[in-house]
Amino acid sequence: MALLQIAEPGSLSEPHKRNIAIGIDLGTTNSLVATIKNATPTVLQNQDDEQLIPSVVYYAPDETKLIGSPALKMQVVDPANTIVSIKRFMGRSFGDVDPTISYPYSFAKTEGIIEIATNHGYKNPIQVSADILRELKNIAIENLGEEPTGAVITVPAYFNDAQRNATKLAAQLAGLHVLRLLAEPTAAAIAYGLDTKNEGTFLVYDLGGGTLDVSILQLSNGVFKVLAVSGDTHLGGDDFDHCILDYIKDKLGLNKISDKDNAFLLNLAKFIKESLSDKQSITVNEITPGNQIINFILTSDEFYTISAQLVQKAIRPIKKALHDAKLDINAIDEIIMVGGSSRLLNIRSQITAIFNKPLLTNIDPDKVVAIGAAIQANVLVGNSKDDYLLLDVTPLSLGIETMGNLVEKIIPRNSTIPVSRAQDFTTYKDGQTAMTIHVLQGEREMVKDCRSLAKFSLKDIPPMAAGAARIRVTFQIDADGLLSVSAQEQTTGISNSIEIKPSFGLNDEQIAKMIKSSISNAKIDMQKRQLSEAIIDAEALINTTINSLSCNGDLLEEEEKNKINQSIAELQTQLTANIELTQKIHIIKKLSANLNEATTNLATILMDMAVKQGLIGKNI
Amino acid sequence: MISTLSTDNLTKILRQNCFEVFDLSLQYKVDHDALNNRYQQLQKQLHPDKYINHPDSSLSIRVSAHINDAYNTLNSPLLKAIALLEQYGVILDLNKDKELPISILMEQMELYEEIEEANHDIDRLNALAKKLSDNIRKLNDKIAQDFESMDSRQPHGWVRGNDIISGNKAQPVTIAKAGVQTPIYNSYVIIIEDIKKLAFYNKIAQQIDDKIEESW
Numbered sequence: 001m002a003l004l005q006i007a008e009p010g011s012l013s014e015p016h017k018r019n020i021a022i023g024i025d026l027g028t029t030n031s032l033v034a035t036i037k038n039a040t041p042t043v044l045q046n047q048d049d050e051q052l053i054p055s056v057v058y059y060a061p062d063e064t065k066l067i068g069s070p071a072l073k074m075q076v077v078d079p080a081n082t083i084v085s086i087k088r089f090m091g092r093s094f095g096d097v098d099p100t101i102s103y104p105y106s107f108a109k110t111e112g113i114i115e116i117a118t119n120h121g122y123k124n125p126i127q128v129s130a131d132i133l134r135e136l137k138n139i140a141i142e143n144l145g146e147e148p149t150g151a152v153i154t155v156p157a158y159f160n161d162a163q164r165n166a167t168k169l170a171a172q173l174a175g176l177h178v179l180r181l182l183a184e185p186t187a188a189a190i191a192y193g194l195d196t197k198n199e200g201t202f203l204v205y206d207l208g209g210g211t212l213d214v215s216i217l218q219l220s221n222g223v224f225k226v227l228a229v230s231g232d233t234h235l236g237g238d239d240f241d242h243c244i245l246d247y248i249k250d251k252l253g254l255n256k257i258s259d260k261d262n263a264f265l266l267n268l269a270k271f272i273k274e275s276l277s278d279k280q281s282i283t284v285n286e287i288t289p290g291n292q293i294i295n296f297i298l299t300s301d302e303f304y305t306i307s308a309q310l311v312q313k314a315i316r317p318i319k320k321a322l323h324d325a326k327l328d329i330n331a332i333d334e335i336i337m338v339g340g341s342s343r344l345l346n347i348r349s350q351i352t353a354i355f356n357k358p359l360l361t362n363i364d365p366d367k368v369v370a371i372g373a374a375i376q377a378n379v380l381v382g383n384s385k386d387d388y389l390l391l392d393v394t395p396l397s398l399g400i401e402t403m404g405n406l407v408e409k410i411i412p413r414n415s416t417i418p419v420s421r422a423q424d425f426t427t428y429k430d431g432q433t434a435m436t437i438h439v440l441q442g443e444r445e446m447v448k449d450c451r452s453l454a455k456f457s458l459k460d461i462p463p464m465a466a467g468a469a470r471i472r473v474t475f476q477i478d479a480d481g482l483l484s485v486s487a488q489e490q491t492t493g494i495s496n497s498i499e500i501k502p503s504f505g506l507n508d509e510q511i512a513k514m515i516k517s518s519i520s521n522a523k524i525d526m527q528k529r530q531l532s533e534a535i536i537d538a539e540a541l542i543n544t545t546i547n548s549l550s551c552n553g554d555l556l557e558e559e560e561k562n563k564i565n566q567s568i569a570e571l572q573t574q575l576t577a578n579i580e581l582t583q584k585i586h587i588i589k590k591l592s593a594n595l596n597e598a599t600t601n602l603a604t605i606l607m608d609m610a611v612k613q614g615l616i617g618k619n620i
Numbered sequence: 621m622i623s624t625l626s627t628d629n630l631t632k633i634l635r636q637n638c639f640e641v642f643d644l645s646l647q648y649k650v651d652h653d654a655l656n657n658r659y660q661q662l663q664k665q666l667h668p669d670k671y672i673n674h675p676d677s678s679l680s681i682r683v684s685a686h687i688n689d690a691y692n693t694l695n696s697p698l699l700k701a702i703a704l705l706e707q708y709g710v711i712l713d714l715n716k717d718k719e720l721p722i723s724i725l726m727e728q729m730e731l732y733e734e735i736e737e738a739n740h741d742i743d744r745l746n747a748l749a750k751k752l753s754d755n756i757r758k759l760n761d762k763i764a765q766d767f768e769s770m771d772s773r774q775p776h777g778w779v780r781g782n783d784i785i786s787g788n789k790a791q792p793v794t795i796a797k798a799g800v801q802t803p804i805y806n807s808y809v810i811i812i813e814d815i816k817k818l819a820f821y822n823k824i825a826q827q828i829d830d831k832i833e834e835s836w
Contacts, residue, residue: 150672179672180669220660221657222660222664223660223663223664320833323829323832323833379669380669380672381672382672387664389660389663389664389667389669389670390669391663391667415688415692416688416691416692417688418668418685418688419688419689420682420685421689476681476682476685478668478681479667479668479681479684
């Protein structure tokens with residue numbers, strides 16, 4: 001018989017009625033998972049007490065997969081199987097890979113989605129991201145003892161439809177219920193806005209590892225309205241690393257070096273960049289794995305000079321965002337700095353100079369996005385009493401191909417989402433029953449300069465004379481920033497079937513294959529959950545027993561007390577033991593049962609006491 | 621916490637025009653404070669974020685998009701004018717009806733020349749942008765007057781009956797050109813000309829804007 005905890009009726013909340021919502025910042029360099037614990041946004045830690053989980057996956061020669069810091073350590077050892085900065089490849093095709101950057105990976109030369117050869121076979125960016133997301137989910141389960149009911153995943157504001165779709169699919173593969181995709185700068189603004197409760201106009205400058213976002217938002221009457229977003233999906237801290245790497249190679253005349261040495265120097269470059277955020281100069285004295293001697297001094301002034309072009313590029317989107325929001329510099333009340341790379345001194349000094357205002361940095365720029373995502377997730381599952389609302393925008397114009405390879409815009413950029421626009425099309429031949437529509441995203445006029453999102457066929461158009469049919473096609477962008485299309489013939493009211501072929505996404509077969517392989521991972525997820533549940537139950541049992549012993553221990557014989565204490569000690573040592581999952585679950589459950597058994601007598605005594613106390617002063 | 625709306629109420633909003641959505645009277649001058657308040661209040665009630673795991677979640681996407689569209693229309697003088705004109709029974713489709721009024725042909729040539737000459741000189745482009753926005757503001761006031769004078773001459777109910785232009789609904793300009801000399805047709809002619817002029821100014825302003833952006 002288990003120890004009974006006696007509590008006032010209704011004073012304990014039902015543990016399974018909680019909606020646990022998590023916010024995930026799936027970053028280029030690091031990823032984080034946060035939740036609201038006791039009304040406070042908290043970034044969760046893994047078993048090594050880390051909050052920033054490196055977005056790195058290592059596919060070992062055997063079946064093992066390492067994620068986070070252990071994977072990052074493999075970068076120098078086995079760069080080809082250590083996937084870093086996968087976010088840069090999300091929603092992109094092999095043709096999009098920047099040929100000027102040397103990657104240690106071998107890519108499959110296929111059309112469509114990028115695939116990287118690893119020890120575990122070809123992996124696409126969605127699968128690699130799903131591996132990272134699964135790890136984050138497990139961290140949440142270990143901390144919370146329960147599967148989260150829903151997650152908000154952040155994406156760069158400037159992500160296009162293909163990139164957003166890829167992110168959502170990765171989350172689904174990882175077994176997460178996606179409540180919303182949330183723009184990273186918007187998440188940061190939520191974290192600050194709800195923290196300060198200041199109404200006004202915010203500019204969020206978010207420079208991450210691989211992407212730059214600038215957003216302008218207005219907070220009034222509990223509504224966050226994004227006025228404009230701008231940015232560069234190809235600019236981030238990584239570029240500053242590469243800038244320093246090129247400088248080192250150039251300065252020391254290292255033209256041809258091994259991938260291992262290159263990975264070593266890239267890490268060194270990153271370290272130098274970070275050091276120059278609070279130092280005037282750095283002296284480097286290192287030897288690469290390939291025995292190259294690296295010896296030089298870099299001052300922050302020199303760093304400013306070699307990175308001047310990058311800084312200019314990183315400042316330009318501010319101007320564009322202000323222009324799009326039809327605001328001038330003085331209209332901005334606060335400037336929020338987000339992302340690890342926003343610590344770069346040359347970036348900070350430029351922005352301070354432009355606005356002539358101090359920058360908001362009091363919430364850790366590495367954590368603010370995850371915190372905002374957790375706050376939003378908590379609101380979306382209905383846990384929060386805050387009735388604020390977020391109105392975001394679509395970052396890129398949506399258009400369709402017209403005659404002469406031109407793009408006709410249908411939904412302009414910075415339109416508040418959700419948004420839908422209808423466009424009428426007609427047939428140009430007698431009896432025509434199908435037509436093809438090409439949907440693109442981007443600001444340029446020519447088809448080749450925009451990102452192709454999908455080509456779809458309208459079928460089953462009732463045969464009519466040329467120009468007589470009127471097919472109304474409705475393009476809808478939902479609150480996640482994702483596109484859907486529907487069509488109806490206006491004169492007959494017949495709905496057309498639409499077959500969408502995403503240009504840079506996955507086909508159904510690929511998706512099915514990915515889902516199948518994610519099921520085997522789900523088994524491990526389930527075991528991890530069982531383990532953390534067992535641990536939480538065991539801890540609760542230990543606590544109750546210790547409390548009861550300290551209050552009423554004198555009611556027991558010494559021998560019985562010793563037996564209980566011994567059971568507690570046995571169970572406690574196993575809680576932190578580093579053994580195989582299923583075995584650990586089994587042991588903890590068995591030892592918990594032992595402790596329960598040992599406390600049967602104590603429980604009976606306590607029960608009797610409680611009953612007697614309840615009867616005192618009452619006449620039967 | 622504000623409660624969400626019923627399925628019936630959501631569907632009802634989908635059928636409302638941009639003025640009805642925000643409880644605004646059918647006139648060109650819009651009370652923007654009232655509009656903003658009503659917009660925020662509505663979105664707080666029916667945004668898809670309030671319908672997570674709710675059977676009406678996809679309906680709420682459509683209604684929320686409809687509200688955004690209505691708000692956008694009322695914040696754009698050009699879209700607002702076209703929407704209001706439609707309430708008078710006149711559909712003006714600028715994609716099909718591209719012919720410019722003769723009164724602005726001269727101005728058009730001058731503006732194109734000025735843009736050409738400014739090339740990528742940012743100061744001259746900014747000056748041009750300023751000139752355009754002044755023009756747009758004046759024209760906006762003029763259109764407001766156009767509509768007001770029309771209001772005073774004809775009650776909505778009569779004009780909206782659509783009798784006078786039945787059969788020609790899609791080509792109001794043709795009617796105007798036919799030279800029918802009743803006061804109501806004259807007001808249409810003036811308003812349609814002014815709206816086309818506004819569309820033209822917007823287009824030029826956009827071109828200047830693009831050039832300014834290119835010069836960064």
